[in-house]
Amino acid sequence: MIAKTENYTPTAENQAAVQLQFTPFASMIDITVNGTAQDNMQGRKVRITSVIIEADAPIAGDFTYNYNTDEITFGEGASNSITVDTKFADTNGDKEGVMMGNDSQLKVRAFMIPNPNVKSLKVKVVTAESKTMTKTLAMESFQPRQIHSVKLPKIDIDNLKFDYTIWLSQLDPNIYISEISLPGSALSFNYLMSQGHMQTQTKNLSEQFNAGVRVFQCHVNTISQTSTIDGGSTSVGIAASDGSNVSKGNGSYWTLGDVLTALQKEMSGIHKDEFCVLAISDWIKDVNADKLSALYSRLNAVLDEAGKMGLVATNITPETTIGDIKGKVIIKLQLNGGYTNAWTQLNNSKVWMNTYAEIAETTPYYSPMPYGKQPATNAGGTSALALTGDMNIIYSDCANPVKSESNFSWRDGVRNNATAILSAYEKNYNSTDHKNFAMTYLGGCGAKYTTVLWSNYYNPSDVASTLNKLWLENKSKPAAKPWGWVMFNLVGDEMTTTQGIEAVIEHNSVFKLARRSAAKTKPSGDTKGIASGGTVF
Secondary structure (H helix, E strand, O other): OEEEOOOOOOOOOOOOOOOOEEEOOOEEEEEEEEOEOOOHHHOOOEEEEEEEEEEOOOOEOOEEEEOOOOEEEEOOOOEOEEEEEOEEEOOOOOEEEEEEOOOOEEEEEEEEOOOOOOOOEEEEEEEOOOEEEEEEOOOOOOOOOOEEEEEOOOEOHHHOEEOOOOHHHHOOOOEEHHHOOEEEEOOOOHHHOOOHHHOOOOOOHHHHHHOOOOEEEEEEEEEOOOOOOOOOOOEEEEEOOOOOEOEOOOOOEOEHHHHHHHHHHHOOOOOOOOOEEEEEEEOOOOOOHHHHHHHHHHHHHHHHHHHHOOOEOOOOOOOOEHHHOOOOEEEEEEEOOOOHHHHHHHOOOOOEEEEOOHHHHOOOEEEEOOEOOOOOOOOOEOOHHHOOOOOEEEEOOOOOOEOOOOOOOEOOOHHHHHHHHHHHHHHOOOOOOOOEEEEEEOOOOOEEEEOOOOEEEEOHHHHHHHHHHHHHOOOOOOOOOOOOEEEEOOOOOOHHHHHHHHHHHHHOOOOOOOEOOOOOOOOOOOOOOHHHOOOOO
16 A cells, blocks of 8 residues: 655644545455365375466566656566465474365465556466466456456366476575585586587576576686676686687677676576576696696686675585575586695685596596685595595596597496496485585587598587486486486487486475474565565465
8 A cells, every 4th residue: 555645734733643545556466276186085285385476577676656647667676576485384494385285275465566567467386396387367357456366276286387497496495505406507608619519508508597507517717808807807717628718709708707797697586596506627728737826816816706796605514505595606616636736726715626536537536525725635536435524525527428539439437427426426425414415427528520531520419318318217316315416418409408407306306305403484475585575475
């Protein structure tokens, strides 16, 4: 409601009594979510974690209203959607979605800015598995500043649609980050490459994000270009698979600062309650100690400034949860094990650091992963005895799984390593410690080969399809433990990649992810906070 009074002049007699003229302001959507369509005798239920109202024009966020002209002006923080959080705290304080069966009913309400430009409204019900049911509202009789009742049909569990965009926001913010299985993209910026065997991605950063990716990977090197974050004349550049700088096409090149601000922008809207990971490693032609030392020095400077700007997550520990780092990027750096003298440049940097060894391309590698300090120069190994840090990672890493030969033979051990990592992680996972991660690298570049008569490519899609199928069909994948980070190729273009991403996301609902103890609180009513317009139940 809004109120005003006109032609009022305070006097000694009436200054305490003002007659206000009240007028309805907000539009209200009164939503009834009904239970499952399946016969209740089957015992099938589903958890509802949020209800989202989507429009074709702003309905929440920053705005200015002129009472006299009835005009609404929207600011930069305006939003076309409102998310009503339906995760309630259980007896342990853990937030769970509302369980819905055949005879269940859930009511939620959302208040919208009465924008006359809204011509389309949808109500989306989201489950804990990030599957959705959507109803488009009939707008013929819709008028602003009225209460509109919406009754949804019963939930058909078998015909819900998967939503890759919002899945991470549906999890309890008190879940430890080490518990979450995250899909990722290998060589995330290679969509900018023109050579077929190097174009391991065809979707840009935003499109990968909307395909479900939350772990991104790239190589870095130094570049003579003004930094976009810390003002230095030498930046940390994004490197292509051949070590060259990744061009923007306008005479300049992608820098780490560009990547961080691009990822942060993605998470400033609908993903504001999520986080993502950027895994980086050096890729310098003719690398030596001086070149690597210069890179690490610049990297430390960029990450320090990015931390001050709130772009990257800081002070990561085994106790860190989703809620602690929402809207932030976690940086993981793979240290070059051949030049340990250069590591000192990274002291106190805002980054996880783990060691790299070439043997990780064919067998699981175990490495401590401390935050803000370098591991011991002899840290890491092919045995679980190397897991000596407060945080640790068990990983495989192979950029080129195929030999550059005309017979397309696979490098020894690569395919076995694609699934062996999960077994190694399962044996060393403990939810009470929540300090170990796994990173499975599925993919890598294709191969270019030349014969006397022609040149040709073994495309990344062939690599992706083969390794993805191995991983998807792996019968020894732990069912009741996390899978860690799974780095895919050809996000959005390769069917097996799409299936793999969905499998990773859905795996988070298979078992109860370990959580940090939380106070018993009611749901916030809106996962976007007050800025979204103050949605209430």
